[in-house]
Amino acid sequence: MAILLGVMTSLLLIVGGTVTVAQQPTQQPTQNCDPAYPTDLAGNKICIPSPPPDLDCKDITYRQFVVLDPDPHNFDSDKDGIGCEGEQR
Numbered sequence: 001m002a003i004l005l006g007v008m009t010s011l012l013l014i015v016g017g018t019v020t021v022a023q024q025p026t027q028q029p030t031q032n033c034d035p036a037y038p039t040d041l042a043g044n045k046i047c048i049p050s051p052p053p054d055l056d057c058k059d060i061t062y063r064q065f066v067v068l069d070p071d072p073h074n075f076d077s078d079k080d081g082i083g084c085e086g087e088q089r
């Protein structure tokens, strides 16, 4: 009986070992960057989260950046493809 238990334990260890080998690749922490605002005008990557909440230019530090459709935050109110031009014009 003790031998049988020993065999059973070994089998369980083998099964447990194969399970732990099959690990999922670790994922990058996901940032909620809205694809409508990929870069500033110089081509530097920027990250503005998708709504909600709805953001206005006063809520973000970026100025004069690329805006793509559908512009969920409506940063580009004059629809020229540049967001938050503000007082620079």
Ligand SMILES: [Ca+2]
Residues within 6 Å of the ligand: 075, 076, 077, 078, 079, 080, 081, 082, 083, 084, 085
């Ligand atoms: Ca604009």
